[in-house]
Amino acid sequence: xxxxxxxxxxxxxxxxxxxxxxxxxxxxxxxxxxxxxxxxxxxxxxxxxxxxxxxxxxxxxxxxxxxxxxxxxxxxxxxxxxxxxxxxxxxxxxxxxxxxxxxxxxxxxxxxxxxxxxxxxxxxxxxxxxxxxxxxxxxxxxxxxxxxxxxxxxxxxxxxxxxxxxxxxxxxxxxxxxxxxxxxxxxxxxxxxxxxxxxxxxxxxxxxxxxxxxxxxxxxxxxxxxxxxxxxxxxxxxxxxxxxxxxxxxxxxxxxxxxxxxxxxxxxxxxxxxxxxxxxxxxxxxxxxxxxxxxxxxxxxxxxxxxxxxxxxxxxxxxxxxxxxx
Amino acid sequence: xxxxxxxxxxxxxxxxxxxxxxxxxxxxxxxxxxxxxxxxxxxxxxxxxxxxxxxxxxxxxxxxxxxxxxxxxxxxxxxxxxxxxxxxxxxxxxxxxxxxxxxxxxxxxxxxxxxxxxxxxxxxxxxxxxxxxxxxxxxxxxxxxxxxxxxxxxxxxxxxxxxxxxxxxxxxxxxxxxxxxxxxxxxxxxxxxxxxxxxxxxxxxxxxxxxxxxxxxxxxxxxxxxxxxxxxxxxxxxxxxxxxxxxxxxxxxxxxxxxxxxxxxxxxxxxxxxxxxxxxxxxxxxxxxxxxxxxxxxxxxxxxxxxxxxxxxxxxxxxxxxxxxx
DNA sequence: AGCCTGTGCACCGTGAAAGCG
DNA sequence: CCGCTTTCACGGTGCACAGGC
Numbered sequence: 001x002x003x004x005x006x007x008x009x010x011x012x013x014x015x016x017x018x019x020x021x022x023x024x025x026x027x028x029x030x031x032x033x034x035x036x037x038x039x040x041x042x043x044x045x046x047x048x049x050x051x052x053x054x055x056x057x058x059x060x061x062x063x064x065x066x067x068x069x070x071x072x073x074x075x076x077x078x079x080x081x082x083x084x085x086x087x088x089x090x091x092x093x094x095x096x097x098x099x100x101x102x103x104x105x106x107x108x109x110x111x112x113x114x115x116x117x118x119x120x121x122x123x124x125x126x127x128x129x130x131x132x133x134x135x136x137x138x139x140x141x142x143x144x145x146x147x148x149x150x151x152x153x154x155x156x157x158x159x160x161x162x163x164x165x166x167x168x169x170x171x172x173x174x175x176x177x178x179x180x181x182x183x184x185x186x187x188x189x190x191x192x193x194x195x196x197x198x199x200x201x202x203x204x205x206x207x208x209x210x211x212x213x214x215x216x217x218x219x220x221x222x223x224x225x226x227x228x229x230x231x232x233x234x235x236x237x238x239x240x241x242x243x244x245x246x247x248x249x250x251x252x253x254x255x256x257x258x259x260x261x262x263x264x265x266x267x268x269x270x271x272x273x274x275x276x277x278x279x280x281x282x283x284x285x286x287x288x289x290x291x292x293x294x295x296x297x298x299x300x301x302x303x304x305x306x307x308x309x310x311x312x313x314x315x316x317x318x319x320x321x322x323x324x325x326x
Numbered sequence: 327x328x329x330x331x332x333x334x335x336x337x338x339x340x341x342x343x344x345x346x347x348x349x350x351x352x353x354x355x356x357x358x359x360x361x362x363x364x365x366x367x368x369x370x371x372x373x374x375x376x377x378x379x380x381x382x383x384x385x386x387x388x389x390x391x392x393x394x395x396x397x398x399x400x401x402x403x404x405x406x407x408x409x410x411x412x413x414x415x416x417x418x419x420x421x422x423x424x425x426x427x428x429x430x431x432x433x434x435x436x437x438x439x440x441x442x443x444x445x446x447x448x449x450x451x452x453x454x455x456x457x458x459x460x461x462x463x464x465x466x467x468x469x470x471x472x473x474x475x476x477x478x479x480x481x482x483x484x485x486x487x488x489x490x491x492x493x494x495x496x497x498x499x500x501x502x503x504x505x506x507x508x509x510x511x512x513x514x515x516x517x518x519x520x521x522x523x524x525x526x527x528x529x530x531x532x533x534x535x536x537x538x539x540x541x542x543x544x545x546x547x548x549x550x551x552x553x554x555x556x557x558x559x560x561x562x563x564x565x566x567x568x569x570x571x572x573x574x575x576x577x578x579x580x581x582x583x584x585x586x587x588x589x590x591x592x593x594x595x596x597x598x599x600x601x602x603x604x605x606x607x608x609x610x611x612x613x614x615x616x617x618x619x620x621x622x623x624x625x626x627x628x629x630x631x632x633x634x635x636x637x638x639x640x641x642x643x644x645x646x647x648x649x650x651x652x
Numbered sequence: 653a654g655c656c657t658g659t660g661c662a663c664c665g666t667g668a669a670a671g672c673g
Numbered sequence: 674c675c676g677c678t679t680t681c682a683c684g685g686t687g688c689a690c691a692g693g694c
Contacts (some may be wrong), residue, residue: 005683088425
């Protein structure tokens with residue numbers, strides 16, 4: 001009924017607890033015969049080592065924790081899954097938590113931390129990175145601390161591509177729809193958009209073209225309906241694909257055709273952007289590469305280096321038919 | 327540098343370790359003055375209790391683990407998020423893991439288990455449920471064991487609704503596309519489809535209308551293109567929404583119009599099904615209700631009852647324009 | 653002596669029971 | 674009875690060492 005412990009196995013096998021521990025850890029300190037006997041008993045009793053005890057003793061858990069703002073949407077889930085797959089190959093267990101960084105990260109239950117799209121004041125992140133002396137990777141923040149690396153998207157380049165595309169579009173009356181204002185990526189994209197708007201449009205009215213869409217397709221559906229009815233804008237730069245879909249929805253509800261009557265571009269290349277009609281022009285970051293880089297940095301930090309490092313991923317433009325080119 | 331422990335606090339406060347422990351747990355065993363002093367020191371030193379030690383001692387962690395097959399797609403993420411939100415309100419920490427059920431679930435690090443879309447032979451699940459003496463909820467399986475509940479979708483009803491809808495459609499040449507064959511929901515839906523196909527179509531050729539789509543839109547895109555070119559089928563019943571989108575994609579690539587030239591129905595009411603054009607007729611299970619029921623059962627089991635229980639959620643038909651009715 | 657196999661014990665941080673002035 | 678301390682166990686690890694050949 002109760003969990004089997006080393007002690008019980010030791011009693012049955014008529015050896016000491018230490019011997020059982022050695023045997024199950026395949027230490028050479030135990031003879032083959034005894035080892036086999038002990039292992040058999042352990043298997044029979046369905047023995048599972050108590051991780052709490054193990055961690056308490058060893059301070060090393062092979063457990064890595066990933067923090068996301070939410071499991072919802074087409075982005076976070078994909079990215080965590082990629083990371084999970086790589087860690088699994090290396091016999092590491094990835095745990096995901098959503099919301100705030102839980103206390104157990106600060107204890108010895110977890111070996112390291114991966115932060116994706118955490119939305120909070122950077123001060124807290126900074127504090128955590130600073131006094132958490134474990135490998136920590138930020139994927140959507142830039143925070144310099146020991147044992148910390150940042151593996152982030154080069155958002156400026158992505159925005160540049162999108163502006164270039166839209167500048168070749170027949171539709172030029174541009175509307176920029178941002179995501180959650182607390183999101184690092186949204187902030188970076190906004191900053192880059194400001195820069196390239198000026199460069200491409202030579203106007204100072206950037207702010208009047210910007211709307212907050214909160215990464216939510218329903219919000220952009222409402223916005224889109226309004227603007228399309230009034231003919232305010234005919235080109236939409238959305239900071240993620242989901243919001244772009246909201247514009248699609250608005251367009252079709254008003255019998256307008258994306259790629260004909262209006263242009264739409266998105267961000268992230270989520271799977272829907274290829275499935276939807278017309279295909280959505282979007283910015284892609286290879287999630288597998290991203291995940292590999294994250295895990296790579298993780299083990300680099302773990303093994304020795306602890307200097308802060310920042311790695312930028314170069315995004316790629318995926319051209320589809322949501323933009324009618326001149 | 328190193329984590330502060332009760333011991334260090336005790337030394338500074340010039341009291342025993344036990345007193346510190348009592349003080350921080352607000353026990354009445356300690357005088358107010360000492361308590362305040364100790365708390366201040368703990369705060370200053372940034373004390374965080376070591377969960378491994380706590381669990382080892384108390385066998386109770388306030389951590390619940392959710393297992394999913396993958397974080398990807400529009401379904402699992404939504405559901406986990408709902409569950410997470412409810413647990414968070416109750417000061418429980420939900421951890422998510424993807425892949426197989428990790429060892430730490432079997433140790434005392436985790437209080438209970440929630441299994442969603444785990445794909446494996448049921449034998450393993452049964453074994454786990456049987457000798458894991460913690461609250462366990464299966465959301466996509468029916469497994470009877472102590473301290474175990476099943477909170478599942480009534481798939482038969484959902485399939486029935488979809489057949490009723492398609493039987494009123496102008497398109498009647500029906501193609502049934504299943505998901506992953508290891509998925510419980512896919513299996514249940516297939517079983518129900520077999521039943522209702524016979525009822526509505528009075529034919530014995532069910533199996534020749536069934537194709538495996540693996541829950542993947544690209545697979546159904548290929549299937550859809552093939553069938554639509556050959557005019558094999560003009561009504562598609564997909565076991566989830568993503569696959570239905572693949573049919574949408576195939577249709578538009580062949581200049582056919584969903585809801586006009588063909589009918590499509592899906593399952594799950596993921597957010598895309600309302601955003602896409604035409605809207606996708608689909609089966610909805612209220613995820614919030616589902617999550618509430620799961621958490622409810624969790625605490626019921628935890629507090630006392632340990633008899634197996636099965637709760638079925640009644641799904642709802644969401645009618646949109648992907649089916650042209652007579 | 654040296655190798656092989658196995659044991660005793662201190663220790664991680666916590667919390668509960670019992671003890672004590 | 675209050676306020677605090679001592680002691681112990683939770684489960685597992687690995688060092689230092691013991692005893693036999």
